[in-house]
Amino acid sequence: MNLLIMGAPGSGKGTFSSRLKDNYSLAHISTGDIFRKNISENTALGQEAKSYMDKGLLVPDDLVNRLVLDTLENLPEGVNGYLLDGYPRTLEQAKAFDEATKGTANEVDQILFMDVPHDVLKKRILGRRTCPKCGEIYNIYFKPTAVENVCDNCGSALSARADDNEESLKTRLGEYTRMTQPVIDYYGEQDKVAAINADNDFETIWAQITEALGK
Ligand SMILES: [Zn+2]
Structure with missing residues (x-):
């Protein structure tokens, strides 16, 4: 089973991803991890990516595509497929990825779109507070402390x-939607998108995911 997971910052x-990886024995692949691995191992693709990043430039679509495809060609033994996270980020990447994988073992089966209203994402992200001492995480909207700004523990x-x-954050979410909505629409036309109502508790969301994948 080959999956893409998409969702804005704060969508969960x-x-x-980590639950899916364990439950379905998938290789969890994030573009951030691919970049870091190729750069630290000093591969040819890693050197190429670094030359852009060192100049503060975005790594071009074509190079991102090659990095992802190279990673999929070398999945670890024993996995049941992949879970791609953070890719494809643009319609161009999606089309190129489809073209390269169509009819192969690496063709994508399903896209999980973690759908959360932007006002909820804003509360999740902006309301987040952490304790620098014990590491406990709070949220002023969803998990407030007994005394404002003081760790309960x-x-x-x-x-x-x-x-x-x-x-x-408004800029970040707007940019995210502008880039990824065309990707979701594109896979929607192929009837591959499962929209998950991710403004819910963990078990309710997980039930939607397993149902979508069980079909
Ligand atoms: Zn604390």
Whole structure:
């Protein structure tokens, strides 16, 4: 079974990726990990990617495609397929990926789209507070502390991530939707998209996922 998982920042994609990987014995492949691995192992593709990143440039679609395909050609023994995370990010990548894998063992079977309204994503991300001392994670909207900004466990002052402000998040979510909606529409035309209502508790979301994959 070959899966793509798509979802905006804060959609819970990471949590469900690890559950999917374990439950269905899939190779979990994120583009971030592929880049890091190829760069640290100094492969030819890694060197090429690094030359763009060093200049602060985006790695071009064509190179991203080659990195992903190369990784899929070398999946670990014993896996039942792949779970791709963070790819394809654009319609161009999706089309190239389809063209390269159509009719092969690496053709994608299903796209899981973790759908969460943007106002909920904003609360999840902007409301997040962590305890620097004991590592406990809170949310001012969904999991507040008894005393504002003080850890229930250890009494330390909580911290928020400095780069998560409302304006930058709005830009980030808008950009994400602008890039990925055409990808979702494209796979929708092939009847491969399962939209998961991910504004739910863990078990409800997981039940939707297993039902979608059981079909
Ligand atoms: Zn604490």
